[in-house]
Amino acid sequence: MSKYIQLFSLYWQNGLVYRTNLILWRFRQFLSALMALTVWSVVFTGQEQVFGYDTGGMIAYVFIASFLQSLVLATALHGLAQRVYSGEVSMLLTKPINFFGTLAIEDLADKSRNILFIFVEMGLLYLLFMPTIPLPGLQTWLIFGLLASMGAVLHFIISLLFGTLGFFSPETWGPKFLFFVIVDFTAGKLFPLDILPEVVQKILFLTPFPYFSFVQTQVFLEKYTQPELLNHILVLAGWLIGLSVLNSWLWKKGMREYTAAGH
Amino acid sequence: MTTQQPDIIVRNLTKIFQVYQKKSGLWGSIESLWHREHYPVTAVDHINFDIQRGEVIGFIGQNGAGKTTTLKMLSGLLYPTSGKVSVLGHNPWDRQPEFQKQFALVMGQKNQLWWDLPPMETFLLNKAIYEIPEAHFHKTLDQLVEMLDVGSVIRVQTRKLSLGQRMKCELIASLLHTPQVLFLDEPTIGLDVVMQKTVRDFIKQYNQEFGATIILTSHYMEDVQELCKRAIVIHQGKKMFDGALNQLIDQYARNKILSLTFDKTIPQKDLKKFGTLKSHDATAATLLVPRRQATKAASQLLQQYTISDVNIEEPPIEAIIREVFADQSNQAQK
Numbered sequence: 001m002s003k004y005i006q007l008f009s010l011y012w013q014n015g016l017v018y019r020t021n022l023i024l025w026r027f028r029q030f031l032s033a034l035m036a037l038t039v040w041s042v043v044f045t046g047q048e049q050v051f052g053y054d055t056g057g058m059i060a061y062v063f064i065a066s067f068l069q070s071l072v073l074a075t076a077l078h079g080l081a082q083r084v085y086s087g088e089v090s091m092l093l094t095k096p097i098n099f100f101g102t103l104a105i106e107d108l109a110d111k112s113r114n115i116l117f118i119f120v121e122m123g124l125l126y127l128l129f130m131p132t133i134p135l136p137g138l139q140t141w142l143i144f145g146l147l148a149s150m151g152a153v154l155h156f157i158i159s160l161l162f163g164t165l166g167f168f169s170p171e172t173w174g175p176k177f178l179f180f181v182i183v184d185f186t187a188g189k190l191f192p193l194d195i196l197p198e199v200v201q202k203i204l205f206l207t208p209f210p211y212f213s214f215v216q217t218q219v220f221l222e223k224y225t226q227p228e229l230l231n232h233i234l235v236l237a238g239w240l241i242g243l244s245v246l247n248s249w250l251w252k253k254g255m256r257e258y259t260a261a262g263h
Numbered sequence: 264m265t266t267q268q269p270d271i272i273v274r275n276l277t278k279i280f281q282v283y284q285k286k287s288g289l290w291g292s293i294e295s296l297w298h299r300e301h302y303p304v305t306a307v308d309h310i311n312f313d314i315q316r317g318e319v320i321g322f323i324g325q326n327g328a329g330k331t332t333t334l335k336m337l338s339g340l341l342y343p344t345s346g347k348v349s350v351l352g353h354n355p356w357d358r359q360p361e362f363q364k365q366f367a368l369v370m371g372q373k374n375q376l377w378w379d380l381p382p383m384e385t386f387l388l389n390k391a392i393y394e395i396p397e398a399h400f401h402k403t404l405d406q407l408v409e410m411l412d413v414g415s416v417i418r419v420q421t422r423k424l425s426l427g428q429r430m431k432c433e434l435i436a437s438l439l440h441t442p443q444v445l446f447l448d449e450p451t452i453g454l455d456v457v458m459q460k461t462v463r464d465f466i467k468q469y470n471q472e473f474g475a476t477i478i479l480t481s482h483y484m485e486d487v488q489e490l491c492k493r494a495i496v497i498h499q500g501k502k503m504f505d506g507a508l509n510q511l512i513d514q515y516a517r518n519k520i521l522s523l524t525f526d527k528t529i530p531q532k533d534l535k536k537f538g539t540l541k542s543h544d545a546t547a548a549t550l551l552v553p554r555r556q557a558t559k560a561a562s563q564l565l566q567q568y569t570i571s572d573v574n575i576e577e578p579p580i581e582a583i584i585r586e587v588f589a590d591q592s593n594q595a596q597k
Contacts, residue, residue: 002391003388003391003392003394005391006387006388006390006391006392007388007391010377010380010384010388013380013384014377014379014380017379017380018379087373090335090340090370090373091368091370091373091374091375093339093340093358094338094339094340094363094366094367094368095363095389095392095393096360096361096363096364096392096393096394097392255342256342258340258341258342259280259341260335260340260341
């Protein structure tokens, strides 16, 4: 266990070396949330209801979604495929430490660093927009926490899956960019997914994207009935198991193809 | 009498890569969008060898000969296409922690030190990863730091260190768990001659002190000559030679070098009768003479001319290796 604690400490230290990068990265996240909140504030000017949401409801939604995005979608593994392709992971693979465990710690250190900033940013946004966020009961908090954690793990597994691209091709950024764009529109970052037509929603819920933040936001706002909640938990668990199996298979296959490039 | 199993056993080890070959020109690039031709490249071709505990082996070959690929297979980084490997009784690509705790791979051009943090942080991380007991860690660290004289730099950011200081710290990071088997891939690459010598001395000392089994690849023949009694030469993935370094010289060195200093200038045409004249400068000359005739030629020269100094030596190992590879290439072309 001590190896993972030591590793966590090093990733933290490493992340604090480039202060400007860290601050600008967080500023980008802050701007993104600020823009979404501003756009919806403008849309509601002179209107009480839009797409079935009132001003307070929409601002609360965007506020919670922004918080979740920073938590669930923040990852240190964007360049994993490139690290695999370039052979950068070779030294790690020769050491008696679990490879995925190491990546999980890297991701966790990144998320925990982000969390500190998220609270400061959210505080600022709260002062600017003064959203009325109905605070749920303990049980909802727990379910929200569970689903947010599952969403973070789901995103981690998908990041690992993108990492496997590096075994087979040097072209690792194209698919990742496409993923970013799709996530922007389908995870509920810019707007709540329930404003979309029924058919589109049905299609979206066949994918893992709504489980990155939309579902969790709805849980927080207590919009689901118990059967709906159970259904979402089961679907998310299904995605986690299915993608984990696929990930395990692809990494095993990839390791056989691994060229450990470089001298 | 019991015979100890070799630390490293390699049988018919083969690695074939599929390499993409792009057609030249713009159209070739466009065509590559829908059709790419791959062709097989045999990097390592049915290699066999055993290495006993405590041996230091020089792995010699030109660029692309398959040296690093072999080391990567022995480290469990690459899956072989076929063949078997046993390192300390383990199958390397099972990547068992018990195996990984007993070996180290040092690649001269790959860092394990954290670039933005001092080397000490990497040492502490390796202490945790390899589960090195506190007392053992401090004892080994002190010993290695002293041997390599880097006490003043291990708390300085890695990126601020010179290449030589970094390489020394890389070695420490790799050896803190006192591995039984050490794969050193070009450990002296890019270092100046003084630093090369320091690293060589250190490797020798480590081998003697810990009885480690070492495979060393290097383009600097001085590394091989000074550290290894045995050499394995590979060419285009195939093992060409495996034996004592002296035996390699006997087998492949065609000539000896006669360095002569005369009392007066001797015409070039007279000297050419004894061998190939490599250099001629006033009263000094260097001749390449077939090995078997070297003593006889020296004796004849001494009889015919007044010579103030004569020296018979083996050609540098680089020249021998060059001849070996030139021979192989010529044979392959025929």
